Amino acid sequence: MTNTTQTTDASSISRLDFARTAPKAFKALLAFDGAAREHLDPTLVELVQIRASQLNNCAYCLHMHTTDARKRGESEERLHMVAVWREARGFFTERERAALALTEAVTRLADQGVPDEEYARAAGQFDDTELAGLLTLTFAINTWNRIAVSTAKTPGTD
Template identity: 55%
Template sequence: MKPLFALNKYVHSGSLEPALIELVLMRASQLNGCAYCLDMHSKDARAAGETEQRLYVLQAWREAPFYSDRERAALAWCEAVTRLDPVHGVADDVYEQARAQFSEKELGDLNMAVILINAWNRIAIPFQNPPGAYQPAKH
């Protein structure tokens, strides 16, 4: 677990905005069906100032007008990396969209955030970690 905690520290102290990270963590957890992580990251997102509206509609972000181009690129990247296409990996258009919004370092950090949450989801789901007990740290 120590490497995952170290990666978590890196992701949260890296080049990406905290609110963007929380959206990505939420979206991957939605895709993977991880109730524990959804509960945790929805609380963290709210504590960081995220709105209820944006959290409620996150699953349908493509149709919602209140996500920025940068957030849309991050969410598309998150989905592509979480659901890697068996033939092509990440589609060229998703890569180009991400590169238009993120520097090389930022895209690397975004990728590490997606890797991190997918790893946590794959720990929480099989061991059936129950949602509800997590409380965000006071800022």
């Protein structure tokens, strides 16, 4: 028997509410996500989460993290440029660009793994503790994206 509690607009199939149905896993992921952020700038955290959510087509997480970024004072101009950050050189610091490059590589593992040059670029901008946090954050947002997409979370809810 399946616990189905969330209905999508696109279909009549109900999807489970992950937080309610798997509370231990949900709480563990919250703790993992929280640990990732400890040594990272909150603005950088949002940029990483936005980029991974774009790549994973996760509307729910993209909405959440762009909203959170705005609340932290992020400009609309920069938010619009995250998707094209490689071409928008003047909008992001070298540190942010290194984080976004590593985020893309980790998110797109199937394409080419994590190239040495992308890893080295990030390692040159972050100390080991920060780099571990950045990697952990990327692992976490990719997991959140997969949960939200798999359970058809609706942007703007919760």
